[in-house]
Structure formats: C-alpha cells, structure tokens
Amino acid sequence: MQIYYNPDPAKWGALALRPVINPGLLAKTVNKILGDVQNEGDKAIIRYNREFSGVELDDFAVSQAEIDLAVDRIDPKLKAAIESAVKNIDAFHRAQIRQENKIQTAAGVYCWRKPVAIENVGFYVPGGSAPLFSTLLMLAVPAKIAGCKQIIICSPPNANGNVAASILYCARLLGIDKIYKIGGAQAIGAMAYGTATVPAVYKIFGPGNQYVTVAKQMVNITGTAIDMPAGPSEVAIIADKSASPIFIAADLIAQAEHGPDSQTLLLTDHEPFLEQVPAEIEKQIKDLPRAAFVQKSLHHSKAIHFDNLEAAVDFSNYYAPEHLIVMTRSSDDIISKIINAGSVFIGDWSPEAAGDYASGTNHTLPTGGFARNYSGVSLDSFYKYITFQELTRQGIKNIGPLIETMANAEQLAGHARSVMTRLEILDGEDR
Amino acid sequence: MQIYYNPDPAKWGALALRPVINPGLLAKTVNKILGDVQNEGDKAIIRYNREFSGVELDDFAVSQAEIDLAVDRIDPKLKAAIESAVKNIDAFHRAQIRQENKIQTAAGVYCWRKPVAIENVGFYVPGGSAPLFSTLLMLAVPAKIAGCKQIIICSPPNANGNVAASILYCARLLGIDKIYKIGGAQAIGAMAYGTATVPAVYKIFGPGNQYVTVAKQMVNITGTAIDMPAGPSEVAIIADKSASPIFIAADLIAQAEHGPDSQTLLLTDHEPFLEQVPAEIEKQIKDLPRAAFVQKSLHHSKAIHFDNLEAAVDFSNYYAPEHLIVMTRSSDDIISKIINAGSVFIGDWSPEAAGDYASGTNHTLPTGGFARNYSGVSLDSFYKYITFQELTRQGIKNIGPLIETMANAEQLAGHARSVMTRLEILDGEDR
Numbered sequence: 001m002q003i004y005y006n007p008d009p010a011k012w013g014a015l016a017l018r019p020v021i022n023p024g025l026l027a028k029t030v031n032k033i034l035g036d037v038q039n040e041g042d043k044a045i046i047r048y049n050r051e052f053s054g055v056e057l058d059d060f061a062v063s064q065a066e067i068d069l070a071v072d073r074i075d076p077k078l079k080a081a082i083e084s085a086v087k088n089i090d091a092f093h094r095a096q097i098r099q100e101n102k103i104q105t106a107a108g109v110y111c112w113r114k115p116v117a118i119e120n121v122g123f124y125v126p127g128g129s130a131p132l133f134s135t136l137l138m139l140a141v142p143a144k145i146a147g148c149k150q151i152i153i154c155s156p157p158n159a160n161g162n163v164a165a166s167i168l169y170c171a172r173l174l175g176i177d178k179i180y181k182i183g184g185a186q187a188i189g190a191m192a193y194g195t196a197t198v199p200a201v202y203k204i205f206g207p208g209n210q211y212v213t214v215a216k217q218m219v220n221i222t223g224t225a226i227d228m229p230a231g232p233s234e235v236a237i238i239a240d241k242s243a244s245p246i247f248i249a250a251d252l253i254a255q256a257e258h259g260p261d262s263q264t265l266l267l268t269d270h271e272p273f274l275e276q277v278p279a280e281i282e283k284q285i286k287d288l289p290r291a292a293f294v295q296k297s298l299h300h301s302k303a304i305h306f307d308n309l310e311a312a313v314d315f316s317n318y319y320a321p322e323h324l325i326v327m328t329r330s331s332d333d334i335i336s337k338i339i340n341a342g343s344v345f346i347g348d349w350s351p352e353a354a355g356d357y358a359s360g361t362n363h364t365l366p367t368g369g370f371a372r373n374y375s376g377v378s379l380d381s382f383y384k385y386i387t388f389q390e391l392t393r394q395g396i397k398n399i400g401p402l403i404e405t406m407a408n409a410e411q412l413a414g415h416a417r418s419v420m421t422r423l424e425i426l427d428g429e430d431r
Numbered sequence: 432m433q434i435y436y437n438p439d440p441a442k443w444g445a446l447a448l449r450p451v452i453n454p455g456l457l458a459k460t461v462n463k464i465l466g467d468v469q470n471e472g473d474k475a476i477i478r479y480n481r482e483f484s485g486v487e488l489d490d491f492a493v494s495q496a497e498i499d500l501a502v503d504r505i506d507p508k509l510k511a512a513i514e515s516a517v518k519n520i521d522a523f524h525r526a527q528i529r530q531e532n533k534i535q536t537a538a539g540v541y542c543w544r545k546p547v548a549i550e551n552v553g554f555y556v557p558g559g560s561a562p563l564f565s566t567l568l569m570l571a572v573p574a575k576i577a578g579c580k581q582i583i584i585c586s587p588p589n590a591n592g593n594v595a596a597s598i599l600y601c602a603r604l605l606g607i608d609k610i611y612k613i614g615g616a617q618a619i620g621a622m623a624y625g626t627a628t629v630p631a632v633y634k635i636f637g638p639g640n641q642y643v644t645v646a647k648q649m650v651n652i653t654g655t656a657i658d659m660p661a662g663p664s665e666v667a668i669i670a671d672k673s674a675s676p677i678f679i680a681a682d683l684i685a686q687a688e689h690g691p692d693s694q695t696l697l698l699t700d701h702e703p704f705l706e707q708v709p710a711e712i713e714k715q716i717k718d719l720p721r722a723a724f725v726q727k728s729l730h731h732s733k734a735i736h737f738d739n740l741e742a743a744v745d746f747s748n749y750y751a752p753e754h755l756i757v758m759t760r761s762s763d764d765i766i767s768k769i770i771n772a773g774s775v776f777i778g779d780w781s782p783e784a785a786g787d788y789a790s791g792t793n794h795t796l797p798t799g800g801f802a803r804n805y806s807g808v809s810l811d812s813f814y815k816y817i818t819f820q821e822l823t824r825q826g827i828k829n830i831g832p833l834i835e836t837m838a839n840a841e842q843l844a845g846h847a848r849s850v851m852t853r854l855e856i857l858d859g860e861d862r
Contacts, residue, residue: 081836088536088830095534096544103526105519105791113527116770118804130842166840202804221648225804229654246856250849257845284852289844338817339547346821349853351834353846354822358833360536361818373549373633373656375816385806386769387792390777391785399519402789405512409597411561413720414688415784418681421715422780425677 001266001278004304006311015302016319018368019232019261026214030185033211034218037189042196048186055161055181061197062163062179070168082170085358086137092360093142096379108395115383117147118225120199122191124206125155127183131164132207138362138377139205140174146382151176152199154191156183184208188215192224203227205364205377227377231368234263235352236321236341238312238334241270243327244348248273249280251325251351256297257290264301265321267312274303313337320371323352342371393429396422432697432709435735437742446733447750449662449799450692457645461616464642465649468620473627479617486592486612492628493594493610501599513601516789517568523791524573527810539826546814548578549656551630553622555637556586558614562595563638569793569808570636571605577813582607583630585622587614615639619646623655634658636795636808658808662799665694666783667752667772669743669765672701674758675779679704680711682756682782687728688721695732696752698743705734744768751802754783773802824860827853 007015036044042060049057102112123139126132136153143151153171155163163181171179180198182190188208194200203225204216216226235255237248252264266277281298285291306312313334316324320340328334331346338344342365343355355361364377391399400419407415438446467475473491480488533543554570557563567584574582584602586594594612602610611629613621619639625631634656635647647657666686668679683695697708712729716722737743744765747755751771759765762777769775773796774786786792795808822830831850838846 075840078836078840081833084537084830084833085837088540091534091536092542095531098529100526103523103791105522106515106789109519109785109790111523111790111792113809119770132841134837134841217652221652223660223800225801246852247849250845250852254843254845254849257843284848288848289842294845335819339550341817343818343820346819349824349827350820350822351827351849351853353834353838353849354540354827354830355818355820356834356846357837358537358830359540359542359820359822360534361542361820365818366815369654370656371815371817373815375814376818378544378816380811383806384797384802384804385809386772386802387774387786387796387807388766388777389774389781389786389790389792391781391790393780396780396782396785399515399785399789402512402515403784403787405509406516406565406788407784409506409509410563410565411720412685412688414681414685414725415787417715417719418678418685418782418784421677421681422782 001298001301001303003274004302006305006307012315012318015304016369018263026210030211030214030218033185034189034215037186037195038193045182045186045190045195048184049157049182052184053157054159055157057157057161057181060157060181062168062181064177066162067168067172067177070165071172073165074169078166079169082137082173086141086173088358088360089137089141090145093145093362093379097145106395106398108392108398109389111387111389113385113387115385117149118203118382118384119148120150120201121148121382122152122154122201122204124187124204124208124212125153125167126208127156127158127164127167131166133164133166133170134357134363135206136167136170138364140170140176142362142377142379143382144174145379148382150178150199152178152180152191152201154180154182154187157181185211185215188212188219192219192222205381207364227364227381228366228374229368229370232261232263233258234322234367235325236265236267236316236319236323237325238309238316238328239266239268239270239273240309240328242329245273245276245280247327247348247351248277249284252298252301253281253284253288253294254351254353255323256294256301260293260297262297264298265319266303267306267315268303269306269309269312271305274305277303309334316341320369322365322367322371325350325352340372342366342376393426397426432729432732432734434705435733437736437738443746443749446735447800449694457641461642461645461649464616465620465646468617468626469624476613476617476621476626479615480588480613483615484588485590486588488588488592488612491612493599493612495608497593498599498603498608501596502603504596505600509597510600513568513604517572517604519789519791520568520572521576524576524810528576537826537829539823539829540820542818542820544816544818546816548580549634549813549815550579551581551632552579552813553583553585553632553635555618555635555639555643556584556598557639558587558589558595558598562597564595564597564601565788565794566637567598567601569795571601571607573793573808573810574813575605576810579813581609581630583609583611583622583632585611585613585618588612616642616646619643619650623650623653636812638795658795658812659797659805660799660801663692663694664689665753665798666756667696667698667747667750667754668756669740669747669759670697670699670701670704671740671759673760676704676707676711678758678779678782679708680715683729683732684712684715684719684725685782685784686754687725687732691724691728693728695729696750697734698737698746699734700737700740700743702736705736708734740765747772751800753796753798753802756781756783771803773797773807824857828857
C-alpha cells in the first residue's frame with residue numbers, strides 16, 4: 001500500500017485519479033468492428049468470434065438443449081444460493097415501484113406520469129476467466145419487475161464454444177431464453193444494430209472490458225441507450241479506531257481481486273492502521289488463490305491518514321467511490337454527510353461482497369467518479385416515464401392567458417394562437 | 432402536407448425517419464472548440480464570442496446590475512404569467528419526491544436508497560432569435576426542489592452583448608445568479624471543463640443547435656452527464672372524427688413554427704381530415720407572423736390515414752413522438768396503449784402549448800425516437816440515488832453462506848473470504 005498523511009486538499013486531485021480509458025486509442029478498432037457488424041451482420045459475428053474467442057460457431061444462439069444441460073449440471077447448493085439471492089434482489093427492487101398520483105396543478109389542469117418498461121433490452125454478461133452470473137441477476141431481476149417485453153443476453157463463448165452453465169442457469173431461472181455467444185465490441189454492435197440472429201435492443205446494460213466500454217459509448221451516440229459509463233471497480237473504506245484491521249484487509253483484498261486496475265482506498269483517522277492493515281493484508285493473502293495477482297493490484301492501493309473523520313468523508317465525497325464501506329463507532333453522522341458514492345456499506349457486518357451478491361441492492365454501480373452524476377442500476381433504469389395531461393374547459397380558461405403571454409414573449413405566435421383559438425370557441429359557447 | 436393512405440407496416444420505417452444529425456460532419460469543428468476551451472479557458476470563450484456571436488466581451492459574466500435592470504424592464508403581465516407557471520411546474524415536480532423506506536430483504540439485512548442532489552449543474556438556455564426563458568423554468572424549478580448546490584446558466588449574447596431580459600428575470604426569480612454570456616459548443620466546453628470564470632459542472636441540461644448537441648455528446652464521453660440526446664421538436668396527433676380540424680391545424684402550426692426541421696404528423700381514421708386539415712392550415716397561416724417559415728416546415732408534414740385507430744396508435748408507438756396529442760371520442764383505451772411517447776396531451780382542451788409553458792409538466796423531452804428509451808427531464812434528473820445497506824450479526828449469518836457459495840462459483844475467493852472471516856469471528860463469539 002501507498003501511505004499518505006494528512007494530504008493537503010490541493011493535492012487531493014492526484015490522489016483521486018483513476019486509470020483513464022482513452023477512447024481514441026481503441027476507437028479505430030471498435031469503430032471497425034461496429035461497422036462490420038452493422039454491414040455484414042451474422043457473418044461479422046462469426047468472424048470475430050473466431051478471431052477473438054478462438055471458436056468456430058456457425059450458430060451462436062444458445063439452444064434450449066444447452067440450457068437444459070446447464071440446469072442439470074449446476075450444484076444444488078449453488079442453485080439454492082442463487083434462488084435466495086434472487087428473492088432478496090427482487091424484494092429490494094420491487095420496493096422501488098412508485099405510486100404517483102394524478103395531480104391538479106391548477107383548477108382543471110390534470111397532470112401525471114406513468115412508468116412504461118423499455119420494450120427491448122440487452123445484457124452484456126462477461127464470461128472469460130470467471131463467469132459473472134451475478135451481473136445477470138442484477139440486470140434481469142429489475143427488468144422482469146419492470147416488464148421489459150424482450151430481454152436478450154450476449155456473453156462471450158469459452159474455448160469450447162460454450163457460455164458458462166451458471167449464466168445459463170440464471171437465465172432459465174429468470175425466464176430469458178434468447179442468449180447469444182458473442183463477446184466484446186461485436187456483442188455491443190449486434191445488440192445495437194441487430195443482425196439476422198440477434199434482435200436490436202433500445203438499451204444495453206452490463207460491464208465489460210475497455211472494448212465493450214468504448215463500443216457502448218459509440219452506440220450510445222447513434223441512439224442506443226446504455227446503463228452508465230463504466231470503469232475499473234473501486235472501494236473506499238472509512239474507518240476509525242473501532243474498526244477491525246482484519247475486516248478492512250479482507251475487504252480491500254476482495255476488491256483487489258477484481259483486476260490489476262481495481263482501486264482500493266483506506267481513509268482513516270487512526271494512524272496505527274497504516275501499519276496494521278498492510279501487515280494484515282500480507283497475512284491474509286498468503287494462501288489466497290491468485291495471490292500474486294491480488295498483490296499486484298494492491299500495490300497501488302492507498303492508505304490515507306486524516307486528522308479527523310470529517311476530512312476523510314470530505315475526501316470520499318471528492319473521490320466519489322463506487323463502493324464505500326463505513327466502519328466507525330457512530331456512523332449516523334458520517335452517513336448523513338455522504339453525497340457522492342454508488343453504494344454504502346455500514347458497520348463491521350456489511351462487507352461489500354454482501355451487496356455484490358445477495359443483500360438485494362444492485363451491484364451495477366457508477367465507477368471512475370461517476371457517482372457524482374450517475375446512479376447505479378435500479379428499477380427505473382428499465383422504465384421511461386411518459387407524462388400525461390388533460391385540461392378541462394375550465395383548465396384551459398385558467399392557464400390559457402398565461403400561455404398566450406409567455407408564448408408571445410418567446411415570439412412563438414403559433415403557440416399563442418393554438419390556445420387563443422380554443423379560448424375564442426369557449427367564449428362563443430359561454431355566450 | 433404529404434398525404435398517405437393505410438401505409439403497409441413494412442413501409443413505416445421510411446415514414447418515421449427523422450433528420451439525422453451526423454456528428455462526423457460537425458465533429459472536427461466542435462472538437463476544436465472544446466479543445467480550445469479546455470486549453471485556453473476564458474481566452475477561447477472571448478474569441479469564440481467574437482467569432483460566432485459578433486460581440487467583444489472581456490467580461491462575459493452577467494452582472495447583478497444587468498439582472499436588476501432586466502427585472503425592472505419586464506412587463507408586469509409577463510412577470511405574473513411566469514410566476515403562475517412556476518407555481519404549476521413546482522407543484523408537478525414536487526409531487527415526484529419519493530418516499531422510499533428502509534426495507535429488510537432478509538432477517539437482519541437492511542437496505543435503502545437515498546436521493547442526493549447532483550451538486551453542480553449547468554443549463555444551456557438558447558437565446559438567438561427568440562429567448563427561450565421557458566426552458567430555464569423547466570430546468571431550474573426541479574433543480575431547486577432537488578437542492579443542487581450550484582446552478583449556472585450559459586446563454587448566447589445578442590448583437591448588443593446582452594442576454595435577454597426575460598431569461599435574466601427567470602434566473603432572479605429562481606435564485607440563480609451565475610449567468611454567462613456564452614453560446615454554442617464553447618458554452619458546453621466551458622461548463623464541462625470549467626474556466627477561470629465559469630465553474631465546471633457535473634451535468635449539463637438544455638437544448639441547442641447541432642453544434643451544442645454534438646458538443647454535449649462529446650463531453651458526455653469524457654465524463655460530464657447530459658440530460659438526454661436532442662433533435663428537432665416533434666408532434667404527432669391521433670384524431671378521430673370527433674376532433675376539430677381547427678384545433679388540429681392550430682397544433683400542427685404551433686409545432687411547425689419551431690423551425691424548418693420540426694416534425695409534424697397527423698394520424699387519423701377519418702379520411703375527410705386529409706383535405707380539411709391542410710385547408711384549415713392555409714386559412715390559419717395567412718396572417719401568422721413568419722408564415723413563410725412555418726409553411727416551409729409544414730411542407731414535409733405528413734397526414735396518414737389508417738383503417739382504424741389501433742393502427743394509428745401502433746404507428747405512434749413505432750414512431751415514438753416527443754409530443755403526442757390525442758383527440759378522440761374515447762381516449763382511455765388509446766391512452767392505455769401508448770408505450771413510446773415523451774408527453775401526451777389528451778382531448779380538445781389540452782394543446783401542446785399548455786405543456787410547453789404552464790400546465791406544470793416538463794417540456795424537456797426525448798425527440799428523434801428517443802422516447803423509446805429515454806424519459807423527459809424530471810425531478811430525478813437532478814438526483815443520483817445512493818444505496819445503503821447495514822447488516823446485523825444475524826444478517827451476515829443469514830446471507831453469508833449464500834455469498835460464499837456464489838463468490839466461489841465466480842472464482843472470487845477473496846470475496847468469499849471477506850464473509851467467511853466475519854462468520855468465523857461470530858462463531859467464536861457464540862462459543
């Protein structure tokens with residue numbers, strides 16, 4: 001870990017830096033892939049599957065037989081765990097269903113909003129070395145609650161040309177049967193533009209590597225909505241002396257194992273932790289699978305001492321972490337001051353892993369400082385809200401003159417007239 | 432108007448086409464402007480103000496004296512209209528404040544969400560030929576309800592180097608005093624990157640010309656959130672024989688006066704309208720200011736006859752209009768079938784102009800088919816939602832084993848251990 005003491009706020013910028021994805025460097029490659037998929041459709045998909053995943057798949061749609069096989073293969077213990085997690089994720093997202101009433105903003109002017117599910121959505125589920133089936137749960141459960149009509153999945157095939165059984169099991173559990181073995185930018189292109197095999201969608205969700213991220217940005221510009229900008233995963237831990245260095249170390253290690261560019265921060269007013277936590281990490285990491293890998297990622301981890309917790313919270317808000325763990329004696333005051341964070345974990349018994357899998361909150365969260373201006377995925381990510389209004393005769397009589405005045409002041413005479421025409425007819429009725 | 436009879440659904444694509452903004456054509460210019468603003472700050476702003484707005488302004492921040500003067504100059508009748516409109520807009524957006532409870536997803540697992548205002552937001556308010564102060568109302572009212580800490584406005588200066596008095600009046604009314612005389616892509620750059628004079632913001636709202644639109648897309652990629660993609664304004668009207676051709680014509684004209692690329696559609700099952708409405712338009716347009724201009728826009732307006740209203744609704748959903756006016760005998764059935772639209776106006780007495788100014792609904796809406804995957808601006812546009820979770824000892828005991836199973840299945844041993852470590856310590860406590 002890199003250790004810092006009471007850094008001057010003028011130097012916070014350097015401490016809050018994230019690895020920057022430079023779309024320029026990848027843009028050319030991604031642009032080529034997207035263009036090929038748009039122009040050649042399935043043919044391009046087959047070619048890129050060969051090139052990037054090393055598999056020859058004439059048919060890259062997952063068959064029902066493949067899903068059946070996967071369902072049979074999954075350990076019943078894992079099945080039970082997934083089902084319990086789904087129950088919790090469902091409960092948390094179902095509580096987000098909102099009831100909004102029709103309101104009367106002025107006499108006779110009735111206005112309301114209605115959430116309507118986005119009809120077609122597509123999920124990118126990373127496979128590769130580890131099949132991230134939990135990502136699928138986090139996307140599919142709220143999409144199902146919202147009522148999206150068509151949900152499709154793209155996930156990269158492994159060397160045998162298969163999508164991981166755990167991903168297929170989750171898809172079956174959640175009633176999704178359109179699954180395509182496609183990875184990378186070509187998957188994003190397929191979902192954005194559609195091919196003979198893959199239906200086009202209106203919104204693409206899910207994390208991926210830098211190619212996937214850049215591809216999502218590019219299709220976003222041409223009209224496909226995306227869940228949020230993405231970057232390497234992050235955790236910040238705010239801890240006072242009441243915290244356990246064992247738990248701090250365990251949570252930093254968990255974050256670090258996501259990849260060499262994972263961001264891990266310890267923010268504390270308790271100086272001894274700056275020695276205790278690195279020592280504890282060394283201890284815990286010893287017999288961890290992939291220890292070398294995790295160690296590499298922890299190399300650029302930062303432990304920062306602040307004179308007081310207020311400064312630690314200020315820094316956290318400045319940094320805007322994806323995940324924030326708060327292990328302090330009295331957390332209420334700190335919690336109330338958090339204004340920029342994706343998801344917050346409170347106390348000794350709330351490890352980040354709880355939110356990653358099973359507590360019910362969504363783990364698709366804003367990284368790279370985007371917690372300042374973006375929310376994580378929620379039920380609302382699968383809706384658009386349509387506004388409605390209905391004015392009675394009295395309603396247009398009441399606000400018509402206002403509209404006329406304002407429209408004329410904006411030099412929009414046609415707008416004013418569309419109201420005056422109605423008011424004149426109502427005047428005639430009254431006479 | 433262009434007239435169509437029962438178009439084959441296979442041909443709907445051509446009828447639903449919008450003018451496409453090709454970012455490629457403008458990208459080079461906009462990229463240069465954004466780069467200059469990022470590198471040179473105020474100096475670039477002063478230069479581009481000279482070049483594009485034809486004004487020499489060393490100081491482009493609006494002074495309090497200028498605002499005072501504007502407030503004095505506004506017609507009391509307009510002031511009163513604006514104040515009434517603000518009251519209605521406030522009522523509609525305040526009703527969107529949501530109460531979400533802390534929920535227990537599993538025993539001892541408490542999860543909740545908290546909306547927190549985006550701290551710094553910037554509004555682009557078009558000036559130019561007509562000062563669109565109503566846009567400012569639609570953005571500032573919900574931003575104030577949400578509690579954004581810093582709100583800034585950029586609006587292009589007119590030939591005299593001023594921002595329209597009506598815009599300044601609305602800003603004062605809503606307590607915004609940071610107003611900058613900057614238009615076009617340079618305004619978007621200033622708000623995204625900040626200059627010595629203009630503070631950087633986290634999210635940019637507001638419509639503009641194609642340069643503004645492309646600039647917003649570009650800064651979005653580098654981390655600044657934007658309200659939504661933008662394009663020319665649109666209206667579709669679904670009308671049966673109960674509708675008034677006078678009102679239909681008036682509403683089409685109102686939409687058309689926005690600009691030559693405005694999109695106007697009449698969808699009807701009543702064939703006589705295909706002659707009556709164009710005739711009525713000719714009549715109403717005669718003494719309208721800017722008639723020639725409106726006529727030009729109406730030239731590519733489409734009136735489409737469908738055998739039945741169901742097909743008209745299907746086409747409307749396919750087209751996904753920004754504004755949809757429904758003038759039919761029984762509208763409930765039609766309303767319930769609308770799945771893609773920005774804002775819907777129901778009945779004879781609900782002209783689109785009502786929602787543009789004073790009914791209370793937001794007029795910042797998705798155009799260009801984006802109503803399929805985006806909502807209009809709402810109170811939520813000014814928040815991000817932070818999720819929180821707090822597990823008790825019992826909570827982690829309950830879901831810990833699920834997390835362990837799932838994390839191991841994803842080959843994330845560190846995640847599993849962060850839970851097991853806690854469970855072991857709790858086991859020790861129990862003994």
